[in-house]
Amino acid sequence: MIKFLDLEKINKEYKEELTCAFNRVVDSGWFLLGQELANFEQAYAKFCGTKYCLGVANGLDALILIVRAYKEMGIFKEGDEILVPSNTYIASILAISTNGLTPVLVEPSLGTFNMDPDLIESHITEKTRAILVVHLYGQTADMNRINQLAKKYNLKVIEDAAQAHGAEYNGKVAGNLGDAAGHSFYPGKNLGALADGGGITTNDEELYVVLKALRNYGSHIKYQNLYQGINSRLDELNAAFLSIKLEHLPAVIKKRRAIADIYLSEINNPKIVLPVVTNKNHHVWHLFVVRCDDREKLQQYLESKGIQTLIHYPIPPHKQEAYKNWVNLSLPISEKIHKEVLSIPISEVLTEEEAFEIVKYLNQY
Numbered sequence: 001m002i003k004f005l006d007l008e009k010i011n012k013e014y015k016e017e018l019t020c021a022f023n024r025v026v027d028s029g030w031f032l033l034g035q036e037l038a039n040f041e042q043a044y045a046k047f048c049g050t051k052y053c054l055g056v057a058n059g060l061d062a063l064i065l066i067v068r069a070y071k072e073m074g075i076f077k078e079g080d081e082i083l084v085p086s087n088t089y090i091a092s093i094l095a096i097s098t099n100g101l102t103p104v105l106v107e108p109s110l111g112t113f114n115m116d117p118d119l120i121e122s123h124i125t126e127k128t129r130a131i132l133v134v135h136l137y138g139q140t141a142d143m144n145r146i147n148q149l150a151k152k153y154n155l156k157v158i159e160d161a162a163q164a165h166g167a168e169y170n171g172k173v174a175g176n177l178g179d180a181a182g183h184s185f186y187p188g189k190n191l192g193a194l195a196d197g198g199g200i201t202t203n204d205e206e207l208y209v210v211l212k213a214l215r216n217y218g219s220h221i222k223y224q225n226l227y228q229g230i231n232s233r234l235d236e237l238n239a240a241f242l243s244i245k246l247e248h249l250p251a252v253i254k255k256r257r258a259i260a261d262i263y264l265s266e267i268n269n270p271k272i273v274l275p276v277v278t279n280k281n282h283h284v285w286h287l288f289v290v291r292c293d294d295r296e297k298l299q300q301y302l303e304s305k306g307i308q309t310l311i312h313y314p315i316p317p318h319k320q321e322a323y324k325n326w327v328n329l330s331l332p333i334s335e336k337i338h339k340e341v342l343s344i345p346i347s348e349v350l351t352e353e354e355a356f357e358i359v360k361y362l363n364q365y
């Protein structure tokens with residue numbers, strides 16, 4: 001049986017280092033907002049090439065807090081609109097609607113699955129304040145075009161980099177391609193903690209200062225509250241774990257790229273459509289997603305061969321019960337994608353032999 005993602009095997013590689021960090025934190029007696037977090041924030045900011053990084057409780061909070069901070073700064077207000085891809089995980093959209101702003105869905109390109117820059121301009125209105133761009137499956141979006149449009153219309157660019165740790169674009173790293181970025185360290189992400197975890201990166205000092213208070217009850221100074229903030233912190237233990245795993249991230253990306261190269265060059269079944277890669281450096285392969293007309297049949301077939309697959313995602317956001325106001329919205333490209341996509345196993349612990357076995361069955365299908 002080839003597992004979709006073997007988290008036990010992934011973390012086993014670091015067991016000794018993780019145990020050592022665990023002992024260090026337990027012995028320190030300090031569990032929140034301490035040196036481990038400061039060290040990780042510094043290391044992750046350096047990795048992304050940004051001036052600042054803030055650890056928060058999870059990726060969703062990271063995005064919610066960015067939008068919230070722009071509200072506190074008077075740059076966004078309730079009722080404003082933010083463009084967001086219609087083909088994304090629900091978190092990107094929740095970050096906007098939770099803050100009382102309106103998510104405006106923009107269809108993706110069928111090949112890359114990312115927001116189609118040609119469709120952005122027609123969605124911009126007087127109320128538009130930002131583009132929340134998602135680097136879906138680990139591939140950076142068309143940031144040149146997106147940043148040009150943002151500049152033209154004076155919009156903020158917020159990146160959802162939850163799936164794209166270390167993905168590059170024109171020599172810059174995801175998290176440093178807009179005004180602010182949300183990152184997730186959910187255990188299954190390419191850089192995963194051993195619990196929920198998230199981060200925000202930015203070069204904007206004013207934004208950073210607001211965010212730093214917002215994640216900690218709205219407080220800059222203990223027992224003084226500037227904002228009605230929330231409690232969203234990345235704990236010391238997981239910050240220490242993440243510092244270890246961050247050091248190994250370049251090797252992880254390299255291994256994932258090697259698996260993706262096998263899939264891209266060896267899968268040649270006309271029934272299976274491969275993802276379009278805009279540039280090898282753009283992609284860190286959080287997911288390897290193919291399209292197939294009879295996706296359910298393909299999934300069952302692979303299951304019968306002992307290959308576990310998943311669907312990212314089966315229901316598009318505009319068809320979710322949670323967003324009933326979109327019930328009559330027709331987004332044919334997103335709907336087609338959600339019907340046809342299948343994610344096949346890819347990870348740093350998947351062996352090349354396993355990848356070739358997956359290729360063999362896909363080509364026989």
Ligand SMILES: *Cc1c(COP(=O)(O)O)cnc(C)c1O
Nearest residue numbers: 058059060089091092162184186
């Ligand atoms: C995982 C993910 C999130 C949310 O991250 P959590 O840490 O699970 O809250 C947001 N956006 C995208 C695209 C994701 O894949």
